[in-house]
Amino acid sequence: MRVLKNKRSRDYAGGMLMTAIGLAAAFQGSSYQLGTLERMGPGFFPTALGVILAAAGLAIAVTARFTQYEGELEVLAPEWRGWACIIGALVAFVVLGKYGGLLPATFAIVFISALGDRQNTLLGSILLALGSVVVAVVVFWWALQMQFPLFQWGGG
Amino acid sequence: MHQALTDLWYGFGVALEPHNLMWSFFGVLVGNLIGVLPGMGALSAISMLLPITYTMHPVPAFLMLAGIFYGSMYGGAIGAILLNLPSHPPHAVTCLDGYPMTRAGRGGAALGVTMIASFFAASFGITVMVFASPLLVEAALKFGPTEICSIMLLGLLAGGTMARGSPLKGIAMTVVGLLIGTVGTDVNSGVIRFSFGFPELTDRVELVALALGLFGAADFLRSVNRMKFIGNETKVRLRDMRPSRAELKQSFFPMLRGTLIGTLFGAMPGTGPTITTFIAYAFERKISKTPERFGHGAIEGVASPEAASHSKTQVDFIPTMSLGIPGDPVMALLLGALMVQGIAPGPQLITEHADLFWGLIASFWVGNILLLILNVPLIGVWVKVLRVPYRLMFPCALFFIAVGVYSTNNSLFEVNEVLVFGIVGAIFMALDFPVAPILLGYVLGPLVEENFRRALLLSRGKMGVFLERPISLTFISLCALLIALQVFFAARAAWAKRHGRPGTGFAAAPARAVPPGD
Numbered sequence A: 001m002r003v004l005k006n007k008r009s010r011d012y013a014g015g016m017l018m019t020a021i022g023l024a025a026a027f028q029g030s031s032y033q034l035g036t037l038e039r040m041g042p043g044f045f046p047t048a049l050g051v052i053l054a055a056a057g058l059a060i061a062v063t064a065r066f067t068q069y070e071g072e073l074e075v076l077a078p079e080w081r082g083w084a085c086i087i088g089a090l091v092a093f094v095v096l097g098k099y100g101g102l103l104p105a106t107f108a109i110v111f112i113s114a115l116g117d118r119q120n121t122l123l124g125s126i127l128l129a130l131g132s133v134v135v136a137v138v139v140f141w142w143a144l145q146m147q148f149p150l151f152q153w154g155g156g
Numbered sequence B: 001m002h003q004a005l006t007d008l009w010y011g012f013g014v015a016l017e018p019h020n021l022m023w024s025f026f027g028v029l030v031g032n033l034i035g036v037l038p039g040m041g042a043l044s045a046i047s048m049l050l051p052i053t054y055t056m057h058p059v060p061a062f063l064m065l066a067g068i069f070y071g072s073m074y075g076g077a078i079g080a081i082l083l084n085l086p087s088h089p090p091h092a093v094t095c096l097d098g099y100p101m102t103r104a105g106r107g108g109a110a111l112g113v114t115m116i117a118s119f120f121a122a123s124f125g126i127t128v129m130v131f132a133s134p135l136l137v138e139a140a141l142k143f144g145p146t147e148i149c150s151i152m153l154l155g156l157l158a159g160g161t162m163a164r165g166s167p168l169k170g171i172a173m174t175v176v177g178l179l180i181g182t183v184g185t186d187v188n189s190g191v192i193r194f195s196f197g198f199p200e201l202t203d204r205v206e207l208v209a210l211a212l213g214l215f216g217a218a219d220f221l222r223s224v225n226r227m228k229f230i231g232n233e234t235k236v237r238l239r240d241m242r243p244s245r246a247e248l249k250q251s252f253f254p255m256l257r258g259t260l261i262g263t264l265f266g267a268m269p270g271t272g273p274t275i276t277t278f279i280a281y282a283f284e285r286k287i288s289k290t291p292e293r294f295g296h297g298a299i300e301g302v303a304s305p306e307a308a309s310h311s312k313t314q315v316d317f318i319p320t321m322s323l324g325i326p327g328d329p330v331m332a333l334l335l336g337a338l339m340v341q342g343i344a345p346g347p348q349l350i351t352e353h354a355d356l357f358w359g360l361i362a363s364f365w366v367g368n369i370l371l372l373i374l375n376v377p378l379i380g381v382w383v384k385v386l387r388v389p390y391r392l393m394f395p396c397a398l399f400f401i402a403v404g405v406y407s408t409n410n411s412l413f414e415v416n417e418v419l420v421f422g423i424v425g426a427i428f429m430a431l432d433f434p435v436a437p438i439l440l441g442y443v444l445g446p447l448v449e450e451n452f453r454r455a456l457l458l459s460r461g462k463m464g465v466f467l468e469r470p471i472s473l474t475f476i477s478l479c480a481l482l483i484a485l486q487v488f489f490a491a492r493a494a495w496a497k498r499h500g501r502p503g504t505g506f507a508a509a510p511a512r513a514v515p516p517g518d
Helices: A007-029 A044-066 A080-099 A102-115 A122-143 B002-015 B018-036 B042-053 B058-083 B089-103 B107-140 B145-161 B167-182 B207-223 B245-267 B273-287 B300-323 B329-340 B348-352 B354-386 B390-409 B413-430 B436-458 B470-498 B505-513
Strands: none
Touching (some): A007 A044, A044 B167, A080 B390, A080 B413, A102 A122, B002 B018, B042 B058, B058 B089, B058 B107, B058 B300, B058 B354, B089 B273, B089 B300, B107 B245, B107 B300, B107 B348, B207 B329, B207 B390, B207 B413, B245 B273, B245 B300, B300 B329, B300 B354, B329 B436, B390 B413
8 A cells, every 4th residue: 555655656556557458468369369450459459559558658657757847746545345245245245146036135235335434334324125025126126026035045 | 209208208108207316316416425426436436336237227237327417417516616626527627716706705596596507408408308309210210220320420429529628648548448348359350358357347348337447446546645624614505595686687698609509519419528617617707797707706607617517417318318329428327237138229229218318308307306405405515525535435436436336247357457447547637648438438339349340241342332321421521620620720720839939728727626645
């Protein structure tokens, strides 16, 4: 997280990330057929984009070297609890949606993500999740007739 | 001229069909509601409701989506003025003078002026659209793959470089979007590209999943526990909303100027709405006799940018519908929705889908009148909605995102896509990259590739063809001009900084109002 505390190193990191993505895309793209300018193969466009992206990444890093930064930088403390809960909530939705059905998945995504906020209490999160379950049944299952069973066991 | 009016009349017939009217009303209502919610803008509102439209007839579907769009813009202004919360970046500049007005007890009047300005500007924009679209279509019919390719290049370049922040980063993000657009089966050869072994990715990356990942999940990751809840005790009643005669007089010409600026920028593909409102604000301050009032509750600083953003929105539909070149990410999303419906945007759209095009234009008017009627009695409700704390809102929004994305294909794989794009988007944002151009690149990517390949096939592989055809040459020159201007401004700013002179004040000023989540 130290790279994020300085605008210049932030731009270095960003530029390098772009170069890396660009090179990877160009490498993978060139494994499809490139073809000629007149008859382009499926690999031409992705490879060209990868090269452009890599060049843009380099340019970002190079201009960062010569830029004079000013103004204070908003340094945001890492928010591990919030991140873990939001990511966990989405994963839980997918897993429980597959092996449990719409109701457990709904409860899990709202309950877990609500816990990501420090001001939410356990009881408050449970109530919010139960409220969402009611919405899921009434709106999505009953009114919109979504193709998503309320309960199911072991993957459908 | 006469033809346009006949077509418009026909459009009103389509828009006022009870079924279509109902969806239009539903769209503006939901858009307004979601726009008011802190941290939610037009993009998340449209992408959340996009899945429902997949099974609908294109006309009501599109009327609803457009309604959500301008409805959420009305809603966004409410949050900006009453709470200093710009839920949609273009409203950041409205905060500067709208919020001081609220603190001075004139928040209701600011809202009233916003509504008048928005309605006036939207009406003007619609009028321009009615008369300019057929002309543009006539020109666009002369376009071959070469011209389409160059104008798209211009659109992408403008979209990437005119966004907020560094132009180079904007370009990088546009290219990332173009690359995401290549995922899936290549239409010409049937080769599967970048599928990473997932059979679900042989189709394209799901538009809704990409949009909700970048503008929903990524935003939550960035704002969780960081969004400060600003309690407000503002009570806005109906009679507070009536601006005084002096305020109306003061805001009349700014409203007019804002509308013209918005119209001008709307006609240029790729210029975002945020830059438009910032320019309208800066311009108003520059010509004002009392620039020191700006930032302390000057009504002109509310009227002009709001008018600009609404006229731009309407005029933006012209290049989106008739050329297939979206002006901003929201337009890109709407364009994607059209393509999902199997309607190819382009010059033939107006003739082939006349009911859609003219119905949409007429529905703009109907929808804006609905909004005006809705907002007057409902303002009290919106003020209450504004008080919904973020900590309760985002878990519910996450749930709606997950279910909405699931319903696009009835598969959980798309929910995983949301997760991946959410994390990627949060990383990009943490590194100060603007994520909006990704969506622009993604939507235009396949069109650019297809036309690029066709153009070079026709020219037998000669790149010079882009400079030989006059229309194409014009667009390419504009691209070159755009790059040259960017380099010039960057160099001038660097020079001014090195010599210890402060830059032009307005470029830095509005940045304060933008929350960390944006």
